[in-house]
Amino acid sequence: MRQIAFLLLFLFSINKVHSQYKETIAQTKWVDSVYNSLNFEEKVGQLFMVAAYSNKKEDHAQDLEKLITKYKIGGLIFFQGGPVRQAQLTNRFQSKSKTPMLIGNDAEWGFSMRLDSTVKYPWNMTLGAIQDNKLIEKIGAQMAKQSKRLGVHFTFGPVVDINTNPNNPIIGNRSFGEVKENVTQKALAYMKGLQDNGIFATAKHFPGHGDTETDSHHTLPIVKFERDRLNEVELYPYKELIKNGLASIMVAHLNVPSLEARVGYPTSLSYSVVTDILKNELKFEGLIFTDALNMKGASNFKQPGDIDLEAFLAGNDVLLFAENVPKAVEKFKEAFDLKLFTEERLAYSVKKILNYKYIAGLNQYKPIDLNHLYEDMNAIEYEALNYQLYENAITVLKNEDKLIPIKKLEKEKIAYVKLGDGPNDVFLNKIKDYAEVIEINSFNLDTALLDLECFTKVIIGYHKPDGAWRKNELTFKEINWIDKISKEKETILAFFTKPYSLLKIPNFDHTETVIQAYQNTDIAQTVTAEIIFGAKESKGKLPVTIKDNFHVNQGIETHKMDRLGFTVPENVGMNSKKLAKIDSIANYAIKQKAAPGMQILVARKGQIVYRKSFGYQKYDSIQKVKDSDIYDVASLTKVLATLPMVMKQYDRKKITFDTHLCQMLPVFENSNKADVTVLDMLTHQARFQAWIPFYKATLDSLKRPDSLYYRYAYSEDFPVKVANNLYLKKDYNDKIMKLIADSPLLDKKQYKYSDFSFIILKEYLEHTTNKKLDNLVQDNFYKYLGASTMTYNPLQKFELTRIAPTEEDNYFRYQTIQGYVHDMAAAMQGGVSGHAGLFSSSIDVAKMMQMYLQKGHYGEHEFFSEKTFNDFNKCYYCKDGNRRGVGFDKPQLGAEGPTCGCVSMTSFGHTGFTGTMAWADPDKEIVYVFLSNRTYPNAEPNKLSKLNIREKIQEIIYESIIE
Template identity: 60%
Template sequence: MKNLVFKFLLFSALSLFMVNCSVSKNNAAKNDKAAKTVDNSSKIKFLNQSKAGFNLFEDTPAEKIWVDSIYASMTFEEKLGQLFMVAAYSNKDTVHFNALDKLVKEYKVGGLIFFQGGPVRQAKLTNRFQAESKIPLFIGNDAEWGLSMRLDSTYRYPWNMTLGAVQDMKLIEELGSQMGKEAKRMGIQFNFAPVIDINTNPNNPIIGNRSFGEDKDEVTKRAVALMKGFQNQGVFSTGKHFPGHGDTETDSHHTLPMVNFSKERLEDVEFYPYKKMFDLGLASVMVAHLNVPSLESRPNYPSSISYNVVTNILKKQLGFQGLVFTDALNMKGASNFKKPGEIDLEAFLAGNDILLFAEDVPTAIQKFKQAYTDTLLTDERLDASVKKILRYKYKAGLNHYKPIETTSLYNDLNRPLNDALQYKLYENAITVIKNENEILPVKDLAQSKIAYVKLGDDSGSTFLTTLKKYTDVTEVANQDIDSLNLDLKHYNTVIVGFHKSDKAWKKHEFTEKELDWLQKLAANNNVILDVFAKPYTLLPIKSFDSIKSVIVTYQNGDIAQQVSAELIFGAIEAKGKLPVSIGTFFKVGDGLATQKLDRLGFTAPENVGMSTEGLAKIEAIAQKAIDGKMTPGAQILVARKGKIIYQKSFGFHTYKNETKVKNSDIYDIASLTKIISTLPNVMQDYDTQKLHLDTLLGDMVPQAKGTDKDSIRLKDFLSHYARLQAWIPFYKTTLDGKQHPLKKYYKFTAGKGFEAEVTENLYIRNDFNDSIIKTILASKLLDKKEYKYSDFTFILLKEYLEKTRHKTLDAISEEQFFSKLGMNNTLYNPLHKFDMDMIPPTENDTYFRHQVLQGNVHDMAAAMQGGVGGHAGIFSNAADVAKMMQMYLQKGSYGGIRFFSEKTFNDFNTCYFCAEGNRRGLGFDKPQLEKEGPTCGCVSKSSFGHTGFTGTIAWADPETEIVYVFLSNRTFPDSNASNRLSKENIREDIQQIIQAAIIEK
């Protein structure tokens, strides 16, 4: 059997050898079948669990056959060509591309390192050059924080410094894996990452954010995790910049930096991560252009061309067997020392395998040939590097190279999973290093008056927008610090956001003016400083004594800003630790834990077991409703497991398509008022045993005593099972025959006794509410006890609440719930606070008020109660409604406040009369019992919510932990028109999509 296998392998090898001797790489790619037949294990091999990715230093029989056969077919010039990896740009012109063609076809270069450009352009060029090369090319890329380091239209992940704050190494390995997948999708074999320089010098001009930090152990842990992620996806990881670029004050791109440490110090600190990573399977190392006197005795001699550094120390002393790259040879740290061609030869003779960014390959090859003639370059030395390069090409799968498919490339590189991981990374990175009196998280929203002051020269708009989603936050700005401090006297907390560019090469320092302002702001206010820049930014601050809290967010991207705002309000807890020290104030590893409150946060759907692609189908349904004129616009929100994962607005305020709907706009939510305003207050009274299920209406509303409604129980009342009529058009009795308001009831200007505003320039007599109550109590009960939805229940509950608490319902709800929940966009009579242009109109009323209703409640009875009804009248947006629904989902708790007990919630979320065909809970609507009802029929029986006449729904499901809110003004311009939004099941179809988007049950 062994003889058969040997003959088979030998035959395959001979076949492969003959093919490679006679054809170009174009045809050599057809040898895939032979290679695969020889040994299926020619696919990437993995080491044991402690290693990372490839079996780098053990050859399989198939690998040896392929390498030997290719090598035997190569000319001397082709062997030399393999040593060069030249620079390529996909954003340049045909002159550049043609020059690369020549290097590939005539000089047989072994690889390309791509720099600036775009993914599709680069992929097409990769395919072009690979097709032209006899031997498949290595493709390399600097992707330290993802492909976006070099390519537009690709995803930007956090810098190493940000990752240095993350304590969960599995997350960093996951990042490496994701980056590895993207590199592999681009046909890249080498990611020149991670940077494993230990940044012990805060003034380092080129490493800084590119380093994981200043502690060798912490740097090593993260470098290993990232390396494992890369290499487990079949992409080689390159540790850089050996022997260590972390303590330099100059940039090797421009000059030759000095590293003036003893060899002992270098071995203890700078070499430390390399030694650990070599044991775990690091594929390659990049050698820096550094002046290291303790390792190289020749003055100002770059480490990249030092035989002692590359061969004696890296290869022999440290035992590294992988590929050795020079740093880019166009960098002044090298090119100032020797000319192109000469520097290449020196670097190779020093022990490097691949010469990166060679500037003049033809001249270099001539230098190599001369060196060979002069016996400075031996066959043995050349063979060692070229065969190693070929082995790596085999391990990378280039023995069966396939062109890059470009059709879906952009989508494959920008997957929803990218955002999902980004959220997790920042949730684990953001670091609180000071928190005096536990000012973080902000707890008491009702008593907080918060201002935001922006410093820095980059945008903080996402941060501010997210802050405002939790409570009222006012941006305060002034050109003068004294005037600014005067303006801030109205606030008890000031959040100072320092926002700098999210581009790694930009400066992140405070200006002298900003440092002065910061101290003066802190001296006069309770300041929370949030730094959206590297930690070193804090170094010039002379004292932190007066700053109450300091947060390091590290970067200024949208997700970083959003997550940082979540932390301030307790939607997440602080987990990060400082990767570097900040003078004598803060040391490596500092990082305070903060309390997590149960407030809604934000994340990508995948982080809570939902599909972004699945939720994206909502858009088509929303657009169908708008195109079909079922509603001019809508807000739609989905949250799961305490995180908002979908929040979008569609359409316009009216069919004129002039004002687009925004997430911050507020709608008349109609009957959602029942569970947003009235019901939670009733639940509190039940919780404190002021009410119980058998409490009689006569005991709640004294006017009911002696009427046929006296003995209605609260349980029946709230279940719409009390034989009450649906509604009465109270307004009709107040109009004359021409539908004009009777003077007996109305005035056109507010005056004594007429202070209840019905709408603009129309005021009803204050005591008309008594007439509404009397009319309801005098109304005829239905003959049969059956489920009948009635507004009377909540009109009477309003009467009960106001009489027992001696306040109006709007004041009660604001005080007890809205202010505490941070529902600062939820209120009655919104024109008292908000501009009309953020309130979509509800109807063009042609039968009562004879005007467009915009900011005045649509419901006629609520309007006649001064806009404050127990059944209608609330205006809100989807985010605020979601807070109340989340509080219900959490059974009475939100933001660290217990509003009522779990038992109370459970009692109210019970269907007491399901057996009688009544699906209702106490105040809550519940899923339909038969075919028709408020939901898609696909939610659990424990789910609950409500719908509203203006085209609204708010629904929560305890089993899936989903909150769904849909707000619209489908009643505009005519509320009497056919309710096609309901008839065509728009809200229900969206709910169905939400349920179908669950990927983790």
């Protein structure tokens, strides 16, 4: 018979059998055996799938147990609760059932639609914007994996309603869109993902709920189309899915006069709809579910019991969400006795249900393993796919003059205005990661417009809670704000809501850029920020029409720039679980008081995959470290400030590696260092002393700042701020340079790390350009990178609370060093030196390191040539035992060194005295940043180094690489 043929085809498609013939015999035998073991009431009981909740009290569970044991109900549809609680109840209920039950979940966008603590996939309308349907198939496959893990056999999706009515109150975002071909292709991919992996898909809501204006949960919606239109549009996806082996269909509660002659008669109870059309005309032989029978669209029409019988007589197989099973069984018995249906009709549906149970493996039922269930339901692969989905869905609808991606950050002053009552922290923080963005918090529009006068661009984010998808239209006030701001400023509108929210806006004539992000999830906010700044390109196409403003399938593809983006490790060939081991090392370091807090960042292939902050700014456990906090990066200054400026000079052919020091600075013309070359200085084999404690010569007999050199207030003669309320005599820097010039050279030319090289190079850069180093590096690098936290003397720009302290100084400045450079020599140079003085957050350090990794490019700006980078990253004296590149540190050549010993020899970076490290590896495309204030409250002992904390973390990073 055709039903068996269908089941065989489906069975084969989900790879359940090796031999169709053997399994068919076994299947038939099992089905017949079970059916024959049931009495009439128990056979009727198989027709019911009853609602179950894992968030209700014990009396609910006991009521269900009575239905299971007495009436032998055939299945449960689970609603609200949690995965572990649901699994526990499933095991409990299945153990009580004579025949194992079919378990369903109404999980259209994943189990999070009903359960807490589970992955939330995008809504169907978000998915409708995606052009790569293989991604939709992946969702189905992942949902199938989760369903199997949770003991679920049916996912009540895909929704194949074609949402041609923007005012539809119940479908809306549950639809893939308004175009039948797109809806069908998405539904086919969704179905294939489920059914190829052993889970039954259920297309709904037959015959089509997309063009209704009332909610069938509350009343009976009417569909007024003639049959030709229904055949052409609403029934189109069902025909295609049926041809491709659809397992089941759910029939909606609709009033469709062209299909059912009786006035106001629900389609779910209509023989002409269920049997004549679905079974006979469309030749569907799979399982047919009613929509929930407690919904007012059906329950207003018939009483419990009567409605169940009517649905069965119409041709449905499974009676979903029955309200009164005992009453219904009684009604069935009465109808059977009156010969309103036959044993053959009952057997048809019951045996069909039993066949599905066999296919689901319930003939060999095994309880759900509760071990690691939460972890399995939230595997990182699910979040990895979520990133891919939003990256492919978010749609740029308008982009006049190619306003995004924002390219020349150095020319921009960007403001952000929030509209709506949804969370926006992720979006705001992410756009701030790319540039200095100022949030405007004015409550009054006129005030806001005044505040915005000095800005070149305004980003407006419209945020509504994701749970408010039915009610997220803009208010008149919000529309007015958008209109007025857009008329005054270049504006980027980002809507973190359903597309229909845009309907309220009359036109977008004055808005340069409009982005449809569809949802207000953290990932949607992250990806939207990436698109605005070019870390990702936009790919989505609008799945519905927004009046005359935006048409279906409209979507502008923006291009990707070489800026850092964000994703999960699995999307760049890394293992999250292994990478997560960093947490335990960081927490161990804090527990051992190796540092009070730290920031750690890992990027691969241009994507930040790990970025966390640990501990507190001090050991008092008061102020937690945040990602936006700023650290004294100490010697990282060498490669983040001085070296890039030297490389630019080299690139411009202002100097060569053979340029002598006497050619660079007059103070060295007649010194013992006159013939020292740039290459010797940058490879630390110029025979320089390691350092000189310059500050000691400025202390009095009590080892306090001598009044000969210091004052406690600023004056023209004492202008150099060394710390809070402490100013050094002017021109003392000349003495520092003279002391370096007069210092003896080491006897032998060999590797000896020295701060002198970079102090000298800073002096050279300022001498040759007539600009201070802090201004030089800001004007030539940081403003192009959007490195807004990377700065010297951070108190000139940031609040003290954002800056981690580095020491309780009891030997020189006698105060808490916070916001002032820790290094004494750099402090005596006004906080700006070539070897120290720079402050930054981890992400801005990463931008510089990524720029190096990209050999002089970042954000489509060329800072220097690839040749220049290659020249500086070369180890010229490795054969002599000197591991250094030109300015960069390189991996150790022997047992000890700055790295884990597991990095490639092409890698490069630097470490800093305050407990910092920045390292990049071109071979593995890795950037690793570690910032801490391990010197607080004092620099010794250096537990961070003794415990090899930075190196152990780096080792984990490399262990986590899987491709």
